[in-house]
Amino acid sequence: MLDRRSKQDGKVGSSVGPRFLQIANEIRDQIHRGDLTVHDILPSERSLSEQYGVSRMTGRRALEALETEGLVYNADRRGRFVSPKRLNYNVSNMVSFVTTAQASEVDLEIEVVETAESFADTRLASLLEQPEGCGVFEYTRLFHSGKHPIFIETEYLIAERFPGFLNRNLRQSTTQILEKSYNTLANTGDIVIRMRGVQAFEAQLLNIASSHTVIELEQVIRDDKGTPFCFGRQVWRGEMAEFSAHAIVSRQDQGKA
Amino acid sequence: MLDRRSKQDGKVGSSVGPRFLQIANEIRDQIHRGDLTVHDILPSERSLSEQYGVSRMTGRRALEALETEGLVYNADRRGRFVSPKRLNYNVSNMVSFVTTAQASEVDLEIEVVETAESFADTRLASLLEQPEGCGVFEYTRLFHSGKHPIFIETEYLIAERFPGFLNRNLRQSTTQILEKSYNTLANTGDIVIRMRGVQAFEAQLLNIASSHTVIELEQVIRDDKGTPFCFGRQVWRGEMAEFSAHAIVSRQDQGKA
DNA sequence: CCGTTCATCTGGTATATACCAGTATCAGGA
DNA sequence: TCCTGATACTGGTATATACCAGATGAACGG
Secondary structure: OOOOOOOOOOOOOOOOOOHHHHHHHHHHHHHHHOOOOOOOEOOOHHHHHHHHOOOHHHHHHHHHHHHHHOOEEEEOOOEEEEOOOOEEEEOOOOOOHHHHHHHOOOOEEEEEEEEEEEEOOHHHHHHHOOOOOOEEEEEEEEEEEOOEEEEEEEEEEEHHHOOOHHHOOOOOOHHHHHHHHHOOOOOEEEEEEEEEEOOHHHHHHHOOOOOOEEEEEEEEEEOOOOOEEEEEEEEEEHHHEEEEEEEEOOHHHHHOO | OOOOOOOOOOOOOOOOOOHHHHHHHHHHHHHHHOOOOOOOEOOOHHHHHHHHOOOHHHHHHHHHHHHHHOOEEEEOOOEEEEOOOOEEEEOOOOOOHHHHHHHOOOOEEEEEEEEEEEEOOHHHHHHHOOOOOOEEEEEEEEEEEOOEEEEEEEEEEEHHHOOOHHHOOOOOOHHHHHHHHHOOOOOEEEEEEEEEEOOHHHHHHHOOOOOOEEEEEEEEEEOOOOOEEEEEEEEEEHHHEEEEEEEEOOHHHHHOO
8 A cells, every 4th residue: 555665664865764753853844944833733643644654653653752852732632733932930039930921921821720728747747847737728720821731830838827828819929929918038949850740630730641741840938037938839841841040059968969 | 352341441340541541550559569679670561461451552551651650761672670769969069969979879870971172152152151162171971870871961161271171080070070170169050950852862872762851951050250160961861860959039030031 | 692413623542463673592503 | 612693582663443532613403
């Protein structure tokens, strides 16, 4: 049925390597040339397979390769689209990612997914330097940019320090709420960043396949006295962000790693 | 041939969802229970398919799912193995990742892949605050832990400031060389961390498939006067590390992101 | 005008098969 | 003893097919 040199040829003139990578390369070029731009829809698996005379699976692998590169995102059963450019999250600049983002060209929308009053478990209590079982306010928010989910954030605040916090409008920068209404300034933070597999509910909120990887950013936020008052966890679509920091070497830390 | 309730049943009693995820879950449990421990070999795609009565592709997807989670790594055509636990890289502690790692239980080996004297292009010159075309020493090293590649590091040093640098033994902490032989102390750094697709030569060095994602960490290192003297890029196997930092808020940064 | 229905897109899961290309081991020969 | 080659693994790439399930938009009916 197919007019290919052999089942697995390669090394014939121009293109080499796996067929699916050759196809991925052609599409990547189209994106870089600008034939396809941000949020444009890509050819479907089936149309790719016709266009290149390969099976659907091969077309699929080409598209999946572009997905893992972050060049393309996949909206479940609607098709694949060209990714927008990354957001930069400056973790040293704790004075509100929201404010900074909104000050630049980025339109950031916040959806409150869940709020709760609960009690700190062992780990959380230890991070917040509070007794186990102390009351905490807990809220989860989903951040969008132009209808596209970017990251999920869950924060835990020491309840007694911020009375009535959950009744406030959480669709804004919480750093500003803390600053204006509670006279609490984020001053330092201990941050951990790691790449990991996405969990089912996260995949759903972020609109990605359950086989993808995400970037998890956890931070303990302290006030000007060094007292922790907030623990936060962000789960980012990996291709949507880069994280920058300005570090000042503290030579006392040496034994810690 | 197969005794399954229907082509795509699910919802029959215990396990639900895609078959490949059910299988992945069972294997994940085995790892968490300790039936399989670090660097143990997992069942092959073919043996999984027999064991569970599924096609090879389904067994494969189960294993791939565990790979993207980082729980399992894949050594090209040798099989899949249980991943070791993550290393922690404290980016605030620039006083040598090597030294800190070697001080703890981690055995870290360094292989020098390439060294070169070259000239700074536009971007590099700008990062190092030097004129374009200035001389730089460039070296690429591969870091292993127990025969397993962890990350690739390429560093660029201002040549005239560190005469004879490339003749030194680079299989050790360069921070220490700089400190002891050139009286230069790493004091601050501007760091960017992002997740991205791996490039072919990186995939080969890191011993991962070319469809994987990695974490890229770039940093400009400055001395105590704030003068940049080194630019470095690290490419990590994403599942092998987590990055921690202690950030101090600098409110002047606000406009920068 | 609005809501329902339905055909038709999309990707998601799954099977079966085939052959390619590295890796590892072990038997046999120089 | 050491090298060679056969062999039996491993995953990698590819085809062909089937059906499921969510998304979408157009046609239809109230």
